[in-house]
Amino acid sequence: MAPNAGSKSPFFAPSTPRKVVQVSTPGGTAKFVKKESTDAKEHKSGVNGATSNLINAIIGAGIVGIPFAIKETGLVAGVLLVILCAILTEKSLRVLIDTAKHVDVPSYEMLFESTYGKFGFYFISINMLIMAYGGCLSYLCLIKDTLPVLLGVGKDDPGMERAILTVSTMLVILPISMQRDMADLAKTSQVSVLFQCAMVLIVVVFSPVSESVAANGGLRKIASESIVKTSTLFIGLGVLSFAFVCQHSAFIVAGSLERPTKKRWATATSRALALCVILEAGCGVAGYLAFLEKTDGDILNNFLDLGGGSVRAANVARGLLCTTMFFVYPMDSFVCRHVLVVLFFRGRRAHEGDDAAVLSRRDRRVAITLAVYLVTLIPALLVENVGSVLAVTGTIGASCLAYIGPGLIYMAVYGREFLEKVEEVWPTIKREKQPTSGHDVESSRLLANTTSKEASAESESPPSTMQNFVWDTAWYVLGLPIWTFVAKMGQRQLAEFKEKEALKSPHINRLGKVAPVQINQVELPTQPTHRPRVSSFGDPADVLRQPLSPPGPKMLPYGAITGGNKAIGAAILAKKRSDGNLKAQGQGEDATDLDVPPTWFDFCYAIFFIGFGFVALFAGLFSIIMGDSKSDLIAEPNATA
Numbered sequence: 349m350a351p352n353a354g355s356k357s358p359f360f361a362p363s364t365p366r367k368v369v370q371v372s373t374p375g376g377t378a379k380f381v382k383k384e385s386t387d388a389k390e391h392k393s394g395v396n397g398a399t400s401n402l403i404n405a406i407i408g409a410g411i412v413g414i415p416f417a418i419k420e421t422g423l424v425a426g427v428l429l430v431i432l433c434a435i436l437t438e439k440s441l442r443v444l445i446d447t448a449k450h451v452d453v454p455s456y457e458m459l460f461e462s463t464y465g466k467f468g469f470y471f472i473s474i475n476m477l478i479m480a481y482g483g484c485l486s487y488l489c490l491i492k493d494t495l496p497v498l499l500g501v502g503k504d505d506p507g508m509e510r511a512i513l514t515v516s517t518m519l520v521i522l523p524i525s526m527q528r529d530m531a532d533l534a535k536t537s538q539v540s541v542l543f544q545c546a547m548v549l550i551v552v553v554f555s556p557v558s559e560s561v562a563a564n565g566g567l568r569k570i571a572s573e574s575i576v577k578t579s580t581l582f583i584g585l586g587v588l589s590f591a592f593v594c595q596h597s598a599f600i601v602a603g604s605l606e607r608p609t610k611k612r613w614a615t616a617t618s619r620a621l622a623l624c625v626i627l628e629a630g631c632g633v634a635g636y637l638a639f640l641e642k643t644d645g646d647i648l649n650n651f652l653d654l655g656g657g658s659v660r661a662a663n664v665a666r667g668l669l670c671t672t673m674f675f676v677y678p679m680d681s682f683v684c685r686h687v688l689v690v691l692f693f694r695g696r697r698a699h700e701g702d703d704a705a706v707l708s709r710r711d712r713r714v715a716i717t718l719a720v721y722l723v724t725l726i727p728a729l730l731v732e733n734v735g736s737v738l739a740v741t742g743t744i745g746a747s748c749l750a751y752i753g754p755g756l757i758y759m760a761v762y763g764r765e766f767l768e769k770v771e772e773v774w775p776t777i778k779r780e781k782q783p784t785s786g787h788d789v790e791s792s793r794l795l796a797n798t799t800s801k802e803a804s805a806e807s808e809s810p811p812s813t814m815q816n817f818v819w820d821t822a823w824y825v826l827g828l829p830i831w832t833f834v835a836k837m838g839q840r841q842l843a844e845f846k847e848k849e850a851l852k853s854p855h856i857n858r859l860g861k862v863a864p865v866q867i868n869q870v871e872l873p874t875q876p877t878h879r880p881r882v883s884s885f886g887d888p889a890d891v892l893r894q895p896l897s898p899p900g901p902k903m904l905p906y907g908a909i910t911g912g913n914k915a916i917g918a919a920i921l922a923k924k925r926s927d928g929n930l931k932a933q934g935q936g937e938d939a940t941d942l943d944v945p946p947t948w949f950d951f952c953y954a955i956f957f958i959g960f961g962f963v964a965l966f967a968g969l970f971s972i973i974m975g976d977s978k979s980d981l982i983a984e985p986n987a988t989a
Contacts, residue, residue: 359712360693390529390704390858392606395616397534401601401679402620404537405594406437407544407627408483408676412490412646412669413587414628415635419643420584423636425576429588430629436960437592438621439953440754444595445602445613445859447761450943451842452849454858455701456599457690460753462845463760463838472753473687476596479745480683481724487677488513488728493646494670498663510729517674517725525678525717528707530597530604533678540675541623547668548631551647554661555638556654564640582743585964591628592621593746595753597683599701603858684720685713696852743969751961758954759831760838762946767835769948770828774819831955 370378393401418426448459456476460468492513501508527533561567577584594601602608605616635647644650648669651662682703689698689706697705707713759766823829 359715390604391531393531393534393604394606395612395619397531397537398601398605398613398616399619400534400537400541401530401597401604402594402616403544403623404533404540404672404676405597405601405679406592406620406624408487408591408673408679411544411548411591411628411631412648414591414632415639415643415647416645417584417587417591418632418636419641420577420580420587422576422581423571423574423633425581426584426588426632426636427629429585430632431625433588433592434621434625436957437594437750438617440595440750440957441598441617442610442614443754443758443954444598445608446610447757448599448859449610449857451761451845452857453700454599454603455686455690456595456753457687458700459757459761463757463841465841472749473691475745475748475753476683477687479593479596479749480680480687482745483680484677484684484720484724485728485731487673487680488517488724489731490646491517491670491673492728493649494666494673498666498670513729514725517677517721520674521677521681522717522721524675525681525721526713527678528713529704530600530679530682533675533682536675536678540672543668543672544627547665547672548627550661550665550668551631552634554651554658554665555634556658557634557637560638560640567637570637570640582964585743592624593750595749596745597679599859600682600686600703608858608860681717681720681724685716688716688720696855700855702858743965747961747965751957751964753961755954755957755961756834758946758950759834759958761842762951763835763837763839763842765946766951767832769951770832774823827955831951 369381371381372378414430417429420426421429444456444459448454448456451459451462453459453462457469457472460472462468464471492509495516496505496509496512499512501512503509524533524536561570564570601616602613605612631647635650636643639647639650642650648662648666651658651665654662685707686701686703689703690701693706695706707716
């Protein structure tokens with residue numbers, strides 16, 4: 349549970365939103381009583397609203413950093429990375445929601461808790477907070493860089509810049525951030541998307557691309573000299589990761605979708621990522637080709653040195669960008685509030701991330717929103733380099749949320765299926781001792797369930813020593829000791845999690861449900877075969893010979909675990925109530941998804957996510973450190989001179 353479970357403050361205690369209503373008594377008199385408020389139900393939006401919110405969360409401040417990212421990666425590599433990051437983001441968004449439906453949990457942090465325990469809960473929560481806080485900070489920095497220029501305030505007046513930032517955000521951002529539900533931001537997100545499209549169009553049309561390309565020998569020469577920059581590749585990748593990352597708000601957006609089926613969620617993600625690729629690739633290529641190595645972390649800052657119509661067009665683009673930042677900030681503010689709710693408030697609703705129920709109390713919503721605003725505003729008055737903010741937050745937070753997290757989750761949730769597929773594909777490995785005087789061949793099998801008859805049949809044609817060597821080598825080269833360890837650990841933790849959840853009262857998952865497995869008869873528990881525990885990183889036969897999970901409880905019809913007919917009756921009643929509530933919320937049969945089994949391609953995708961995330965994380969941090977060291981070395985001679 350949350351770390352403050354022992355807190356005595358009523359502010360953090362669980363509560364049911366109520367309101368005072370007037371009712372009539374049988375005697376004809378009227379009296380006032382407190383009843384549960386219907387306003388506590390979360391507001392929902394359609395596919396278009398969820399798509400707009402997703403685009404708003406994806407693009408945000410990152411769009412003005414795309415030209416900077418392409419400068420750091422190289423033109424060709426930058427465009428390819430834009431497309432790659434978009435594909436990975438779209439896939440990870442669907443993976444997260446699909447696995448959450450499979451486990452029947454409503455939030456990112458609970459999904460990680462189900463397979464990695466408390467460590468997973470805090471790991472994801474902290475990364476979500478880092479990502480959202482960094483986003484809010486960068487949005488305020490962009491407003492500070494943009495709005496004063498439009499109002500005619502020069503860079504030599506930092507006091508006025510800070511005053512403009514403070515007053516404007518208090519009048520616009522703070523009231524919008526006070527909304528309770530993500531669906532309430534759908535209209536402002538739609539306006540923001542229109543403004544972002546207009547801003548990109550202005551950047552593409554008015555950037556001096558033709559003059560810059562002609563002055564530097566043509567497009568072919570520029571592309572050939574800027575294929576990939578290995579020294580700063582991962583700095584740009586960190587910016588691109590931040591520009592596309594929205595996994596920290598994915599569950600909030602998906603939960604705000606009316607009838608959040610897999611098909612409707614896939615429609616929203618594919619539409620959002622397709623438009624984002626067009627906008628960000630167009631802005632990035634045009635901005636880089638126009639300014640090349642002089643490209644700034646905020647591309648609109650480069651337009652200050654241009655004259656004539658370009659300056660006027662840049663001012664219009666700045667106005668559009670400024671407006672979008674006012675609409676984008678509440679998206680990440682909602683994520684910050686969500687993390688604070690799950691970490692510091694008590695009760696099941698808070699732990700599961702039911703923000704609508706917890707924040708229905710106005711005092712809570714106002715206090716948390718105001719705290720998030722102040723904590724982001726004060727540092728924003730001091731940060732100058734937006735590119736550095738995007739690189740640092742993108743490298744740390746986005747790598748964990750967008751790549752490492754979804755990959756680890758998938759391998760853990762579907763660990764049983766992964767181990768079964770390995771058993772099916774991997775050949776039987778025999779450890780042979782060639783007989784010298786008629787002794788029997790000693791062998792050990794990869795699969796634990798092999799019968800003695802099958803073993804004797806295969807012993808007639810044992811694999812050669814070379815075959816054993818090849819498969820043993822492939823086992824370690826492919827990292828299967830690691831992936832099998834992750835799968836087995838996740839399955840053990842998932843079994844414990846489901847056993848604890850079964851003891852709780854039924855609840856409605858805001859993400860919908862998957863088709864349940866029908867249990868028609870009692871399944872008697874089987875006696876597990878006890879074997880000595882061995883290291884999961886040892887011999888592959890030893891790894892897969894261990895039981896997949898500890899023996900579970902006795903299963904009875906209708907999902908009851910123990911308790912006989914009384915428990916079965918309670919389970920039937922709970923199921924009927926749950927189905928009735930789902931239909932009342934518009935999440936009946938149309939919201940039921942089929943639980944599709946994973947394929948080898950899905951597991952390869954998950955492993956690639958993990959590897960790609962760690963590479964982006966460590967290489968990005970190393971490149972940033974090396975870049976700062978070079979800046980210090982350049983600054984020292986200048987200071988001496």
